[in-house]
Amino acid sequence: MNHNLQYSVDFTGAIWYNGCLQINVYSVQMQMYVPNDRSAATSVALERIKAFVLSELSDVLFIDSQYQNEAEMFDALGVNVCTLPYEPHDQIIGIMLFCKLNAITEGQLIITQLDISSSLGDDVWYQQTTDDELGPFGQPGWWHSRGCQKHNLAAAIEDNVVKVAATGWNEYDLEWPEIPGQASTVVKPDFRKHETNNTR
Numbered sequence: 081m082n083h084n085l086q087y088s089v090d091f092t093g094a095i096w097y098n099g100c101l102q103i104n105v106y107s108v109q110m111q112m113y114v115p116n117d118r119s120a121a122t123s124v125a126l127e128r129i130k131a132f133v134l135s136e137l138s139d140v141l142f143i144d145s146q147y148q149n150e151a152e153m154f155d156a157l158g159v160n161v162c163t164l165p166y167e168p169h170d171q172i173i174g175i176m177l178f179c180k181l182n183a184i185t186e187g188q189l190i191i192t193q194l195d196i197s198s199s200l201g202d203d204v205w206y207q208q209t210t211d212d213e214l215g216p217f218g219q220p221g222w223w224h225s226r227g228c229q230k231h232n233l234a235a236a237i238e239d240n241v242v243k244v245a246a247t248g249w250n251e252y253d254l255e256w257p258e259i260p261g262q263a264s265t266v267v268k269p270d271f272r273k274h275e276t277n278n279t280r
Contacts, residue, residue: 085112085189087126089133095168095200096143096150104200106170108133108177111193118188120257125189129181131252136160136228142168145232155233163231165216170198171206175215178208179223184249186226188256 088109095102110129114122138160143151145163155161166172174196182191197205222229228248249255 083114085114085126086110087112087129089130091133091137091140093137093140093142096141096147096154097168101141102200104198106173106196106198108174109195110181110191113190113192115187115190118257121188124254124256125185127252128184128249128254129189131249131254132181132184132228133177135252136230137162140230142173144168151231152233155231161231161233163222163233165219165221170196170201170204171208172215174206174208175217176223179214179217180230183224183226184228186256 086109088107090105090107092103092105095104116122140160140162141154142162142164143154144167145151145165151161151163162176164172164176174194177196178191178194181194185191193207193209195205195207197203217223222232226247
C-alpha cells in the first residue's frame with residue numbers, strides 16, 4: 081500500500097562564513113512518499129535518514145568548497161566537515177539534504193518536500209520540493225551518492241593498499257533486506273598469480 085509519512089528532526093552544526101565559525105541549530109521537516117509495500121525496506125530507508133542527519137552530520141561544520149585549504153585544515157583537526165558548492169545558507173543546506181537523503185534512500189522512500197530553518201536564520205523556513213530547481217546541486221557531486229559521503233576532500237591514500245568504494249551503511253547495519261524470491265548474486269574473485277611467469 082502506498083502512503084505518506086512526515087518526519088521532523090533537529091541537529092546542531094556550524095557554518096564557516098565570512099572567515100568566522102558560527103554555531104547553529106537546524107530544524108528540518110520532511111514529507112515523504114512510500115512507493116511500495118516493502119515495510120522492511122521502508123524502515124531501513126528511514127533509519128538511513130536518521131543515521132545521516134543525527135550521526136554523519138553530528139556537530140558538522142558546513143563550509144563552501146571554495147575554501148579548500150580551510151576545509152582541509154578543519155578536517156585534519158578532526159572536525160566533522162561537510163563541503164558545499166556554495167556558501168552555507170539555510171536554503172543551500174536544505175537543497176543538499178533534499179538531494180542527499182533522496183539518494184541514500186534509493187527509491188525505497190521518496191522525500192517530496194523538505195523544509196529547513198535555523199537559529200542563525202531567524203527561524204525563517206525554506207522549502208524544497210520535487211518541482212523546484214536544484215541550483216548548484218544539479219551538478220554531479222557527493223550529494224547524489226547513495227553512501228555516507230558528505231564532502232569532496234581527498235582521502236589519505238596509503239601505499240600498497242587497494243581502496244574499495246563502500247557506502248558505509250554496513251557499519252550502521254542498514255543494508256537493504258533481501259527481496260523474497262529474488263536470488264542473491266555471489267561474486268567469486270580469482271586472486272591467482274599471473275600464470276605467464278617463467279618457472280625455473
